[in-house]
Amino acid sequence: xxxxxxxxxxxxxxxxxxxxxxxxxxxxxxxxxxxxxxxxxxxxxxxxxxxxxxxxxxxxxxxxxxxxxxxxxxxxxxxxxxxxxxxxxxxxxxxxxxxxxxxxxxxxxxxxxxxxxxxxxxxxxxxxxxxxxxxxxxxxxxxxxxxxxxxxxxxxxxxxxxxxxxxxxxxxxxxxxxxxxxxxxxxxxxxxxxxxxxxxxxxxxxxxxxxxx
Amino acid sequence: xxxxxxxxxxxxxxxxxxxxxxxxxxxxxxxxxxxxxxxxxxxxxxxxxxxxxxxxxxxxxxxxxxxxxxxxxxxxxxxxxxxxxxxxxxxxxxxxxxxxxxxxxxxxxxxxxxxxxxxxxxxxxxxxxxxxxxxxxxxxxxxxxxxxxxxxxxxxxxxxxxxxxxxxxxxxxxxxxxxxxxxxxxxxxxxxxxxxxxxxxxxxxxxxxxxxxxxxxxxxxxxxxxxxxxxxxxxxxxxxxxxxxxxxxxxxxxxxxxxxxxxxxxxxxxxxxxxxxxxxxxxxxxxxxxxxxxxxxxxxxxxxxxxxxxxxxxxxxxxxxxxxxxxxxxxxxxxxxxxxxxxxxxxxxxxxxxxxxxxxxxxxxxxxxxxxxxxxxxxxxxxxxxxxxxxxxxxxxxxxxxxxxxxxxxxxxxxxxxxxxxxxxxxxxxxxxxxxxxxxxxxxxxxxxxxxxxxxxxxxxxxxxxxxxxxxxxxxxxxx
Numbered sequence: 015x016x017x018x019x020x021x022x023x024x025x026x027x028x029x030x031x032x033x034x035x036x037x038x039x040x041x042x043x044x045x046x047x048x049x050x051x052x053x054x055x056x057x058x059x060x061x062x063x064x065x066x067x068x069x070x071x072x073x074x075x076x077x078x079x080x081x082x083x084x085x086x087x088x089x090x091x092x093x094x095x096x097x098x099x100x101x102x103x104x105x106x107x108x109x110x111x112x113x114x115x116x117x118x119x120x121x122x123x124x125x126x127x128x129x130x131x132x133x134x135x136x137x138x139x140x141x142x143x144x145x146x147x148x149x150x151x152x153x154x155x156x157x158x159x160x161x162x163x164x165x166x167x168x169x170x171x172x173x174x175x176x177x178x179x180x181x182x183x184x185x186x187x188x189x190x191x192x193x194x195x196x197x198x199x200x201x202x203x204x205x206x207x208x209x210x211x212x213x214x215x216x217x218x219x220x221x222x223x224x225x226x227x
Numbered sequence: 228x229x230x231x232x233x234x235x236x237x238x239x240x241x242x243x244x245x246x247x248x249x250x251x252x253x254x255x256x257x258x259x260x261x262x263x264x265x266x267x268x269x270x271x272x273x274x275x276x277x278x279x280x281x282x283x284x285x286x287x288x289x290x291x292x293x294x295x296x297x298x299x300x301x302x303x304x305x306x307x308x309x310x311x312x313x314x315x316x317x318x319x320x321x322x323x324x325x326x327x328x329x330x331x332x333x334x335x336x337x338x339x340x341x342x343x344x345x346x347x348x349x350x351x352x353x354x355x356x357x358x359x360x361x362x363x364x365x366x367x368x369x370x371x372x373x374x375x376x377x378x379x380x381x382x383x384x385x386x387x388x389x390x391x392x393x394x395x396x397x398x399x400x401x402x403x404x405x406x407x408x409x410x411x412x413x414x415x416x417x418x419x420x421x422x423x424x425x426x427x428x429x430x431x432x433x434x435x436x437x438x439x440x441x442x443x444x445x446x447x448x449x450x451x452x453x454x455x456x457x458x459x460x461x462x463x464x465x466x467x468x469x470x471x472x473x474x475x476x477x478x479x480x481x482x483x484x485x486x487x488x489x490x491x492x493x494x495x496x497x498x499x500x501x502x503x504x505x506x507x508x509x510x511x512x513x514x515x516x517x518x519x520x521x522x523x524x525x526x527x528x529x530x531x532x533x534x535x536x537x538x539x540x541x542x543x544x545x546x547x548x549x550x551x552x553x554x555x556x557x558x559x560x561x562x563x564x565x566x567x568x569x570x571x572x573x574x575x576x577x578x579x580x581x582x583x584x585x586x587x588x589x590x591x592x593x594x595x596x597x598x599x600x601x602x603x604x605x606x607x608x609x610x611x612x613x614x615x616x617x618x619x620x621x622x623x624x625x626x627x628x629x630x631x632x633x634x635x636x637x638x639x640x641x642x643x644x645x646x647x648x649x650x651x652x653x654x655x656x657x658x659x660x661x662x663x664x665x666x667x668x669x670x671x672x673x674x675x676x677x678x679x680x681x682x683x684x685x686x687x688x689x690x691x692x693x694x695x696x697x698x699x700x701x702x703x704x705x706x707x
Binding site: 111 | 440
């Protein structure tokens with residue numbers, strides 16, 4: 015038995031096996047951070063990479079995320095205080111005027127799988143609400159999602175509001191009509207074309223944000 | 228001799244039992260699960276009419292649905308501004324419209340650039356000069372250079388002035404529909420005229436699964452108030468916003484659409500409704516909607532059959548592709564999705580020309596190529612007149628074995644009845660190569676310029692144009 019059993023169970027999206035492996039490792043006295051990082055989070059990184067490479071289907075990726083989350087629930091009570099905060103908090107939502115949330119929910123799940131605390135504001139979220147939530151939760155990143163081309167201006171308005179509030183928080187955008195060029199043109203700090211890429215981008219932005227703090 | 232004379236088509240034809248199963252499943256969804264309307268005004272209308280509600284959730288009985296279907300027309304006419312281009316939608320009649328919603332254009336070099344209002348005006352001119360397209364759409368491209376709050380005013384104005392075919396109303400919110408109604412009233416001499424007959428149509432979208440956003444509920448209600456046709460559209464993505472099974476998608480979308488139909492009839496009995504779906508499978512690797520997929524065509528066929536069951540005109544299909552360039556993939560997928568929709572009986576075919584992958588971009592080259600596709604399809608579906616005169620055994624007898632027909636007077640009289648392509652090549656290889664070896668998308672780029680040069684603005688009363696402009700400027704001043 016080893017940490018790599020939990021890792022493998024996540025890759026195989028086997029929830030029962032993830033939970034039992036994690037429990038076994040905790041009982042065996044394995045270092046909790048190691049279990050979290052090498053058993054669970056790294057496994058999700060691998061899952062994300064397989065998906066981005068076209069080797070895994072979305073339902074499989076989501077199954078893996080759910081299995082990992084089950085393992086995470088077992089690990090959480092054993093984590094030292096503040097250990098989860100070290101990874102960062104993401105505030106995420108679909109912008110004002112847009113009710114689409116499936117993609118956003120997918121990203122939120124993958125962010126949790128990546129070890130972040132995720133504050134999901136839901137849909138049709140106005141700029142002020144994003145700003146307030148980022149302040150209240152000491153977020154490192156605000157993630158904005160849109161599916162309708164007509165709501166993309168709301169992304170620009172939100173980023174503007176964040177900048178005007180003077181918060182030390184990074185912004186990233188995504189969604190079917192959103193492109194890297196568009197993200198740059200509205201002053202977003204980051205963009206991703208898919209959910210695993212969003213996790214990587216969020217990590218990069220959190221690292222940048224910490225350096226700026 | 229006894230030959231089987233029934234129509235042959237290998238596409239699935241649902242049995243009455245299968246249709247009943249789907250209908251019954253939708254009735255169960257409507258009565259037990261309900262549909263959410265994020266509009267207090269809409270919920271109030273349902274409550275006042277005795278519907279069971281629970282917050283924003285509305286429940287429907289089969290009787291509610293059947294009652295609504297008593298007043299929906301199976302066919303309707305949309306009038307054109309100068310009176311000579313009216314269209315009929317429903318039963319055997321169908322209309323083709325260009326693509327809509329894209330915010331990028333695919334350039335001849337395969338890149339994408341944002342669309343502008345100038346592109347929108349180009350779309351109006353292309354519809355006006357098209358021998359295939361029957362109406363202008365709304366948001367044919369997204370005018371990214373116009374303020375979003377007032378862009379609809381410029382778009383509807385362009386539809387009315389640059390083209391005199393019937394058009395689509397603005398459709399983003401109830402307020403934009405109100406503006407469209409006011410502008411139509413200017414054209415038709417008052418709002419009362421609108422009650423008498425349709426002068427524009429609007430697309431209203433469902434939010435799957437089983438929801439209507441506040442804005443779209445308002446669009447439905449405003450259009451119904453003036454009895455203007457609603458193209459009530461859902462786009463369920465199998466495995467994402469709807470079930471993984473295609474019959475499940477048909478039952479879900481049916482429930483969604485029938486709920487909207489009921490709302491139109493409660494607000495305006497007799498309002499024409501077009502039962503519309505662009506449902507497609509979710510591609511589970513790319514996490515995109517696979518609109519060029521075979522499942523999309525199957526769902527389109529199913530949608531048409533359900534609409535026919537309810538005696539409602541139907542919108543589905545288009546020349547749909549997931550490709551990002553007008554290439555072979557675009558042609559294959561577009562031809563199959565468009566021909567399925569037209570051949571299976573759709574009545575309103577949006578995105579018949581110009582759509583590109585994900586509905587996020589469009590291509591003017593594909594627009595022209597798709598027009599060739601439409602031209603071919605219409606010809607294919609024009610029946611042959613079979614009479615002794617058209618068979619003309621006398622001519623066959625007079626030429627006999629081993630003769631030729633090229634110099635026969637009948638050939639000389641009638642050869643122009645055979646189709647000639649506008650874009651596609653028929654030259655042999657040598658001639659094609661020597662004249663530049665152009666690919667069809669390159670031919671399209673050239674033809675596009677020629678086509679736009681040949682455009683002339685349709686006649687419009689100066690007073691009318693001024694009145695429209697005055698309305699637009701006044702509303703812009705208020706809304707900016």
